[in-house]
Amino acid sequence: MKLTETPEIVTWPDTHYVFVEKTGPIPKNAPLAWQEFVPWVPQLKTTSTVTGFLGLYKMNAELYRAGASVTAEPAHLPGNLRHERFPGGRYARFVLIGPFSELPEATTRVGQIISERKIPLRDAYHIEHYANDPNSTPEENLITEILFPVA
Numbered sequence: 001m002k003l004t005e006t007p008e009i010v011t012w013p014d015t016h017y018v019f020v021e022k023t024g025p026i027p028k029n030a031p032l033a034w035q036e037f038v039p040w041v042p043q044l045k046t047t048s049t050v051t052g053f054l055g056l057y058k059m060n061a062e063l064y065r066a067g068a069s070v071t072a073e074p075a076h077l078p079g080n081l082r083h084e085r086f087p088g089g090r091y092a093r094f095v096l097i098g099p100f101s102e103l104p105e106a107t108t109r110v111g112q113i114i115s116e117r118k119i120p121l122r123d124a125y126h127i128e129h130y131a132n133d134p135n136s137t138p139e140e141n142l143i144t145e146i147l148f149p150v151a
Contacts (some may be wrong), residue, residue, distance in 0.1 A: 003106050005093035009150060016075060017086040018044060019067025026057055026064045027104055033066035043078040056125040091147035092119055099139040110146050112142060124149035
């Protein structure tokens with residue numbers, strides 16, 4: 001697994017976010033949330049400018065959101081999509097290069113690093129930012145930023 005082991009402290013900007021939310025075990029519900037969200041993307045793109053794709057999650061609350069960042073609050077949302085203004089903030093960023101199937105292992109390792117280095121976290125969403133397109137990028141070259149909210 002190609003994962004950076006040294007966190008970079010970054011500031012995630014205030015973001016308009018359109019998403020599908022699932023509660024329950026994240027390993028089970030994350031794929032379900034994406035399966036529900038992805039079919040709405042073409043219709044979302046007809047009314048909004050999509051700037052990226054990200055998963056937001058709270059591990060202790062077992063809450064997972066699959067969605068897209070957009071330039072402004074959409075006037076109309078297709079299906080059961082929801083919009084929220086995500087406040088962003090300071091994050092410890094780690095980078096995984098490789099298939100999405102490695103995300104559970106990578107996220108577990110990031111949690112271990114955070115714990116080992118005694119990096120204080122705040123109560124906010126964790127972020128998985130998918131930096132390139134899985135439809136046009138070979139699986140081994142996919143880049144996912146894993147961001148944990150730091151105090």
